[in-house]
Amino acid sequence: MKEEKQRSFKMSNVTEVLMPLMGEGVHEATLTNWLVKEGAKIEKDSPLLELSTDKVDTEIPAPASGYLVKIICTVGTTVKVGQVLAQIASSPDATVSAPSAGDAQSSAAKVPATEVPSVTLNATAGSQGQSESDESPLRSSPLVRKIAKDKGIDLGQVSGSGMHGRITKKDILDFAENPTAAAAPSAPAKSEMPAVPTQSQAQLSTTKVGGEELLEGVAVRREPMTRMRQLIADHMVESVRVSPHVTTVFEMDLHKIWEIREKYKDSFYKNEGFKLTLTHFFIHAAVQAIKLHPIVNTSVDGYDILWKKDINVGCAVALDNGLIVPVIKKAGDLNLLGIARRMNDLIVRARSKKLKAEDVQGGTFTITNPGGWGSITSNPIINQPQVAILGIGAAVKRPSVVNDMIAIRPMMMMSLTFDHRAIDGEGGAKYLASLKEIIENYQDLPV
Amino acid sequence: MSTSSFDLVVIGSGPGGEVGAIKAAQMGLKVALVEKAEHLGGTCLNWGCIPTKALLHSAKLWDKLKTIEEQGIEIGQPKFHWNKILERKDKIVDAQRKGLRFLMKKNKIEVFEGHGRLTGKTGVSITAKDGKITQIESKAVLLATGSRVKELPFAKSNGKNVLNSDHILSIDHVPKSLAVIGGGVVGTEFASLFARMGSEVTIIELLPQILPSEDGECVKEMERNLKKQGITLDTGTKLKAIADDGKQVKVSCEGKDDRFFDKVLLSIGREPVTEDIGLDKVGLTSEKGGFLKVDEHYRTAVPNIFAIGDIIPTPALAHTASAEAYHAVEVIAGHNPPLINYSANPNAIYTYPEIASIGLTEEKCKEQKLEYLVAKFPFAPMPKAKIEDATVGFIKIIYEPKYRELLGVHIIGASATEMISEFALGKVLETTVDEIGHTIHPHPTLSETIAEAAHVALGGAIHM
Numbered sequence: 037m038k039e040e041k042q043r044s045f046k047m048s049n050v051t052e053v054l055m056p057l058m059g060e061g062v063h064e065a066t067l068t069n070w071l072v073k074e075g076a077k078i079e080k081d082s083p084l085l086e087l088s089t090d091k092v093d094t095e096i097p098a099p100a101s102g103y104l105v106k107i108i109c110t111v112g113t114t115v116k117v118g119q120v121l122a123q124i125a126s127s128p129d130a131t132v133s134a135p136s137a138g139d140a141q142s143s144a145a146k147v148p149a150t151e152v153p154s155v156t157l158n159a160t161a162g163s164q165g166q167s168e169s170d171e172s173p174l175r176s177s178p179l180v181r182k183i184a185k186d187k188g189i190d191l192g193q194v195s196g197s198g199m200h201g202r203i204t205k206k207d208i209l210d211f212a213e214n215p216t217a218a219a220a221p222s223a224p225a226k227s228e229m230p231a232v233p234t235q236s237q238a239q240l241s242t243t244k245v246g247g248e249e250l251l252e253g254v255a256v257r258r259e260p261m262t263r264m265r266q267l268i269a270d271h272m273v274e275s276v277r278v279s280p281h282v283t284t285v286f287e288m289d290l291h292k293i294w295e296i297r298e299k300y301k302d303s304f305y306k307n308e309g310f311k312l313t314l315t316h317f318f319i320h321a322a323v324q325a326i327k328l329h330p331i332v333n334t335s336v337d338g339y340d341i342l343w344k345k346d347i348n349v350g351c352a353v354a355l356d357n358g359l360i361v362p363v364i365k366k367a368g369d370l371n372l373l374g375i376a377r378r379m380n381d382l383i384v385r386a387r388s389k390k391l392k393a394e395d396v397q398g399g400t401f402t403i404t405n406p407g408g409w410g411s412i413t414s415n416p417i418i419n420q421p422q423v424a425i426l427g428i429g430a431a432v433k434r435p436s437v438v439n440d441m442i443a444i445r446p447m448m449m450m451s452l453t454f455d456h457r458a459i460d461g462e463g464g465a466k467y468l469a470s471l472k473e474i475i476e477n478y479q480d481l482p483v
Numbered sequence: 484m485s486t487s488s489f490d491l492v493v494i495g496s497g498p499g500g501e502v503g504a505i506k507a508a509q510m511g512l513k514v515a516l517v518e519k520a521e522h523l524g525g526t527c528l529n530w531g532c533i534p535t536k537a538l539l540h541s542a543k544l545w546d547k548l549k550t551i552e553e554q555g556i557e558i559g560q561p562k563f564h565w566n567k568i569l570e571r572k573d574k575i576v577d578a579q580r581k582g583l584r585f586l587m588k589k590n591k592i593e594v595f596e597g598h599g600r601l602t603g604k605t606g607v608s609i610t611a612k613d614g615k616i617t618q619i620e621s622k623a624v625l626l627a628t629g630s631r632v633k634e635l636p637f638a639k640s641n642g643k644n645v646l647n648s649d650h651i652l653s654i655d656h657v658p659k660s661l662a663v664i665g666g667g668v669v670g671t672e673f674a675s676l677f678a679r680m681g682s683e684v685t686i687i688e689l690l691p692q693i694l695p696s697e698d699g700e701c702v703k704e705m706e707r708n709l710k711k712q713g714i715t716l717d718t719g720t721k722l723k724a725i726a727d728d729g730k731q732v733k734v735s736c737e738g739k740d741d742r743f744f745d746k747v748l749l750s751i752g753r754e755p756v757t758e759d760i761g762l763d764k765v766g767l768t769s770e771k772g773g774f775l776k777v778d779e780h781y782r783t784a785v786p787n788i789f790a791i792g793d794i795i796p797t798p799a800l801a802h803t804a805s806a807e808a809y810h811a812v813e814v815i816a817g818h819n820p821p822l823i824n825y826s827a828n829p830n831a832i833y834t835y836p837e838i839a840s841i842g843l844t845e846e847k848c849k850e851q852k853l854e855y856l857v858a859k860f861p862f863a864p865m866p867k868a869k870i871e872d873a874t875v876g877f878i879k880i881i882y883e884p885k886y887r888e889l890l891g892v893h894i895i896g897a898s899a900t901e902m903i904s905e906f907a908l909g910k911v912l913e914t915t916v917d918e919i920g921h922t923i924h925p926h927p928t929l930s931e932t933i934a935e936a937a938h939v940a941l942g943g944a945i946h947m
Contacts, residue, residue: 177913182886
């Protein structure tokens with residue numbers, strides 16, 4: 037019987053589903069959904085699973101046709117590039133053993149090496165697929181176990197700095213000396229050169245009373261952040277730490293672009309299949325203003341300013357559980373129609389989770405539009421390593437003084453939040469002044 | 484003048500630079516390797532580890548033949564031809580050089596022949612022998628320029644009768660008498676080589692013992708064996724002068740009569756090669772002794788310039804340089820490798836018997852006022868030692884009494900350099916002496932002595 041099974045394994049053709057390379061700097065993702073049940077039949081290139089990275093949520097298609105004989109990584113697992121997620125076999129009864137850590141490593145070697153992260157504790161635990169929960173097998177050493185026994189330390193509390201998260205003598209001695217400091221991070225600290233440092237979030241101290249968790253006497257329900265939420269949290273804290281933020285606000289009269297939009301909206305919809313919006317004008321105008329004031333399109337590297345040769349505008353798009361910032365590449369080369377088409381394509385794909393990793397990379401300037409919900413003005417946080425973010429407020433009809441008479445005009449607040457390391461108040465104001473000039477003086481659809 | 488651009492330029496192709504270049508290329512970096520000598524491979528391959536061990540192997544065989552009749556084998560009067568021994572050594576070295584060239588090609592590493600100098604944080608110039616200068620650019624630089632023989636200011640080698648370790652590798656005959664100035668690893672290995680080949684050898688060492696960084700007990704055992712091989716050990720002796728009259732060399736030491744030798748080997752150590760590599764162009768300066776200062780990832784004060792091997796103040800050993808280079812390029816490629824554990828870094832001395840060690844000597848434990856215990860077992864009672872005629876020496880494990888962590892291991896014996904690896908792994912894995920004692924070793928082997936030494940720590944050896 038056993039022999040029979042082995043033979044069928046050998047006869048059937050097994051394809052490993054590997055975590056793909058999702059772009060520069062993307063080393064890991066959270067597996068958020070299996071779209072096919074274990075044992076089910078699937079076609080090559082049909083959607084198989086969903087991954088969520090710090091940059092993008094995306095569907096991964098099946099690499100081969102056949103039967104999904106084994107799901108190795110469960111929903112919620114953090115997976116590394118090159119890790120085996122599942123196995124597809126040409127016959128439904130193929131018996132497939134979970135790959136060992138060595139297999140995971142060898143399959144990792146198939147992707148270009150600069151992108152291969154070392155197989156970590158999590159990766160191995162996932163590929164063994166043994167535990168439903170996220171608990172990884174503890175790696176330590178005979179010496180560490182002796183010290184733990186002697187000092188009564190639970191090794192589960194100690195974070196390992198060794199290879200594959202192994203707890204070393206130094207780790208346990210550090211823990212023995214200072215349990216809180218040594219316990220915290222789940223991932224070993226990255227070497228400083230290429231990695232962007234992540235900020236671990238502040239810990240609150242809560243108490244437990246009769247099964248209920250209390251924070252300062254108030255009962256709470258604890259819910260872990262999604263991967264996207266965690267990354268947003270880290271990025272925001274880091275941005276505020278790195279950049280001194282300054283915000284300046286201008287009021288703009290939208291009646292010109294309002295009129296142009298009214299004039300063209302029907303024919304535009306007929307031709308393009310989507311609506312022409314004021315936002316398209318704002319992006320176009322913001323790009324033209326960047327050309328006049330390229331300082332807002334830079335990065336700060338130590339005491340150097342890096343001037344970007346392209347204008348790649350990121351536009352924040354709200355999703356159910358977070359936000360994503362797809363990027364209109366080389367927006368400086370596009371007219372208003374080009375910008376509208378690109379923006380529409382990105383929004384459609386963002387909402388249907390079809391963005392590719394490169395769609396959210398390489399931004400040089402960001403626009404955020406909380407005005408859609410009625411916010412008049414905002415104070416957004418800069419998307420590092422950029423130096424400025426444009427906040428668009430709600431367009432509201434107001435009485436406005438025009439030629440010493442009161443007129444009703446669609447008015448809007450635009451804010452520029454900028455990094456004071458690179459840009460002074462004058463620079464920020466001049467950018468917005470130019471933007472106002474452009475927005476208030478559109479004569480027709482710009483081509 | 485042409486310019487090309489790389490992710491990494493490695494200056495020096497010794498066991499550090501070569502490994503760094505290949506590993507970096509394997510990780511997908513575009514790599515250039517710069518070497519000023521005629522051949523790739525650095526000191527290790529051309530004037531160090533490989534040629535010396537080739538000669539030492541011949542000496543070991545020759546030594547065995549002296550007592551071959553005791554094994555019931557008669558081969559008549561054995562003879563050796565020194566020139567053929569040298570030829571064999573050269574062949575081995577040459578094959579390895581070719582192998583290195585092949586590996587460079589295989590990994591698409593561009594090799595630049597000439598003297599590499601930093602011209603800026605991302606610039607390296609290469610001056611070829613004919614004076615042609617090539618300028619290349621690189622995101623990162625790995626300095627692996629190695630070391631050279633150190634000379635005494637008052638007693639310099641002349642390549643005739645006063646030799647350094649580079650010269651003696653090509654000596655065309657076995658000298659009748661040889662004085663070795665400096666009883667470190669290099670000096671002791673050459674002493675052991677030529678004594679076995681028939682020279683009258685005297686080691687003159689300033690310190691009270693030869694091999695000053697090794698464990699005292701091992702050194703005592705070594706000194707006993709070297710004396711048995713006919714070597715005169717003149718320790719605690721200060722050299723005053725040497726004078727080569729073209730026929731023989733007069734060696735004058737403090738408080739001793741002048742002595743005359745056919746040849747003198749100066750082996751007082753090595754020094755880093757850090758001048759004339761353009762450090763000033765990037766604002767780096769070498770520290771005391773010519774060493775470069777680096778952090779735990781081998782990064783110099785200039786963040787994209789790394790330095791490894793004999794030019795940093797870590798043990799000047801080929802395998803150490805390789806490990807450091809491997810680590811440095813992993814960091815350069817954006818990985819986060821574990822730090823090198825120098826307490827698990829093996830030392831290896833290829834005399835007969837060999838010495839190999841990791842970690843602290845007993846003397847160091849005392850000096851650091853550590854609590855320690857010693858478990859020691861000789862090779863003599865072990866059957867394989869008798870079979871192989873390798874009964875000399877012992878294994879000495881120094882461990883900490885409470886958690887029984889390995890503090891140091893010192894092996895003197897026929898295959899010490901092969902056996903130390905088990906302890907290097909044990910140390911990296913933070914094994915205690917107990918796991919070693921509970922590890923089944925194959926019987927009969929010399930390595931089962933390891934288990935027996937550990938059994939001493941577990942309450943008593945079985946076979947004594």
